[in-house]
Amino acid sequence: MTAILVSEVGPRDGLQSIDRVMPLEAKKAWIAAEAAAGVREIEVGSFVPPSLLPQMADTAALVEFARTIPGLNVVALVPNAKGAARAVQAGVHAMSIPFSMSETHSLRNVRKDHPAMLAEIAEAACIAKDAGVHFAVGLATAFGCTIEGAVPEATVLxxxxxxxxxxxxxxxxxxxxxxxxxxxxxxxxxxxxxxVGGDMLTTLHLHNTRGLGLANALAGLDEGITTIDASLGGLGGCPYAPGASGNLVTEDLVLMLNSMGIETGIDLDKLLAVRGILEQALPGEPLYGFTPLAGPMLDYPERIAR
Amino acid sequence: MTAILVSEVGPRDGLQSIDRVMPLEAKKAWIAAEAAAGVREIEVGSFVPPSLLPQMADTAALVEFARTIPGLNVVALVPNAKGAARAVQAGVHAMSIPFSMSETHSLRNVRKDHPAMLAEIAEAACIAKDAGVHFAVGLATAFGCTIEGAVPEATVLxxxxxxxxxxxxxxxxxxxxxxxxxxxxxxxxxxxxxxVGGDMLTTLHLHNTRGLGLANALAGLDEGITTIDASLGGLGGCPYAPGASGNLVTEDLVLMLNSMGIETGIDLDKLLAVRGILEQALPGEPLYGFTPLAGPMLDYPERIAR
Structure with missing residues (x-):
């Protein structure tokens, strides 16, 4: 049986995409409940300046809390070397730095061109390495950019x-x-x-903007991807296009993988119950996903026992 | 380049699932507009008794109309031999009869057990053969049944x-x-x-109840499936579970296939415009799909030109 790591990124990618700030206690409850449902990795926040993203201001406190949960891999996003230092200080197990393949997107987003970002990555990598913290680079806009359009494969390579x-x-x-x-x-x-070597590329971070998220995940599995990011309730979907959710929905991904007999270690019923925490802490915030509405198939227990 | 036939089943599967009756002229406009967008096969209706499904009462008139569209393969569903005779009389190119793999579902739905359905299929097949009409059998509930749960693979075979x-x-x-x-x-x-032989199984009819529709379509393509059914706007989604659409959404399927460089012959922009006909004829009826909200990618023209 294949094992796939479902990495929950909602507390970071979901919450940074909405205007409201989720209270720290609700974030803690969310993280604890997902871990209890069997989620083994959570990106709990981002070490960006709180002035830019007040939603992420409590990331250090969340790292500290999440570190107390046995078996949970605690990840944070860092935009630069400064963020990497804060992440190390907070005690993350791993950090991830986004590196936009579209230079225009990079300039707009972090005001750095590719050489400047690579220098930043090198500095952050040193900080992580010195601290013994796992260091990942997320190749952002790798499949295309809303400003540049196509991003050439040669550029990504x-x-x-x-x-x-x-x-x-x-x-x-x-x-x-x-x-x-x-x-x-x-x-x-x-x-x-x-x-770069097969073992270096492990993860896909997919959005479901055009409904192709799960099909893309499946395509990745066929090519040996072993980690897939997702966000509970697809939190952070675009408010201007109801139904056009941003992130891949964790619930639907877990249903698909578990039904296929792929080991995720996640209990779907428990995972579905975690939505209640989001509904309570962010009343009226649109949540996405098909499985939460339809529920698992009648023979789901047999499928996962295969 | 692979070619895949996208078979539009909305005028049958979509419209039979909603209570309102779409006026004949709107149905004609829908069918004509989809054909003009490049859709080469449409299931225009069902030859069920109008007393049971008044939504389908005008199927013969629709067949007559659709037959005037050059290059369009005109299909109708028939529940039994009587329906097959009506379909032949109306002038369909092809008919399809559903055969539920779950005997409980078959008994509930058409009050026939498996032997009785096989007798009906044999009779309908003779009628079709005599008329030179293509005759397909749809193995319904092949992946599981809401009453029985799992349907054993051996039963399906x-x-x-x-x-x-x-x-x-x-x-x-x-x-x-x-x-x-x-x-x-x-x-x-x-x-x-x-x-039964590779050439005998050509088609998947998928629903998107749990969001896995496109991933399932992709899996089918990998195994040599060449026709995929879909419904414009996912028409016929369950009204009790908003977002939990029933049918696979034609727009999203066409975006996926075209972007992948798979030849469908369908112009996505023209297809998206057809939704307007549904919105006008069935005001307030929920329509689904991500592509209609997000639009194609900026580099979509380059993708389809690959």
Whole structure:
């Protein structure tokens, strides 16, 4: 039986995408409940300046809390070396730095071109390495950019190699924009693995903007991807396009993987119950997903026992 | 480049699932507009007694109209031999009869057990054959049943062989209940093809109840499926579970296939415009799909030109 790590990124990617700030206690309850449902890795927040993203101001406190949960891999996003130092100080197990393959997107988002980002990555990598913290680079907009359009595969390969040279211990391919299609996922995963070594690319970060999220996940599994990011309730979906959720929905991903007989270690019923925490802490916030509405199939217990 | 036939079933499966009756002229406009967008096969209705499904009472008139559209394959559903005779009389190119793999579902739905349905299929097949009309059998609830739960693979294989013996010229596997997962799709398609011959099983009819529709379609493509049913706007979704659409959404399927460089012959922009006909004819009726909200990717023209 294959084992796939479902990495919950909702407390970071979901919460940073909505205006409201979730109270620290609710975040803790969310993280604890997901871990109790069997989720083994959670990106609990982001070490960005609180002035930019007040939603993430309590990330250090969340890291401290999440570290008390046995068996949970505690991850945080860091935008730069300064964030990496804060992440180390807070005690993360792993950190991830986004590196946008579209230079225009990078300039707009963090006001850094590719060489400047690579210098930042190298500095952050040193900080992580010195502290013995796992260091991943997320290749953002790898499947296309809302400003530039297509991002050439050659660009992704060149920058993937540069990220590894700068100290990345692991890469993920991020479909930041919801542009990926399954054929592209297969091509790009294969090409990046060929360029930097199969073990270096483990993770897909997918969005469900055009409904292709699970199909893209499936395509990634076919190419040996072993970690898939997802967000409970697809939190952080675009409010201007109801139903056009942003992140891949954890509940639907877990239903798919578990039904297929792929080991996630996650109890779907317990996971579905965690939505109640979001509904209570963020009343009226749109939550997505099909499984929460339809429930598992009648023969779900038989499927997962296969 | 692979070519995949996207078969529009909305005028049948979508409209039979909602209470309102779409006026004949709107149905005609819908069918004409989809054909103009490049859709090459449409299931225009069902030859069930109008007393049971008044939504389908004008199917003969629709067949007559659709037959005037050059290059369009005009399909109708028939529940039994009587319906087959009406379909032949109306002038369909092809007919499809549903055969529920769950005997409980069959008894509830059409009050016939498996032997009685096989007799009906044999009679309908003769009627179709005599008229030179293509005759397909849809293996309904093939991936599981909301009453029985799991439907054993051995049952599906046995009944698939029996349907072929009774005169089916083509089989489709129908996930009537939205139970399928991608691993199951691969297993079952492979097994049925092995049992009845690869060319006999061409079609998947998928629902998106649990969000796995496109992932299941992708799994089917991997196993040599060449026709996929879908419904514009996912029409006919369950009103009690908003977002939990019933049918696979044609728009999302076409976006996925076209982006992958799979030839469907369908112009996505024109297809998206057809939704306007549904919105006007069925005001307030929930329509589904992600692509209609997000639009195609900025580099979509480059993707389809690959």
């Amino acid at each position: 060149r920058l993937a190699e540069a990220a590894v040279a700068a100290g990345a211990q692991e890469l993920s391919l991020s479909d930041t924009t919801g542009y990926a299609d399954p054929a592209q996922v297969k091509r790009l995963v294969r090409a990046v693995k060929a360029a | 046995r009944l698939a062989e029996a349907a072929v013996a009774a005169g089916a010229q083509e089989l489709s596997l129908s996930d009537t209940t939205g139970y399928a997962d991608p691993a199951q799709v691969k297993r079952l398609v492979r097994a049925v093809k092995a049992a």
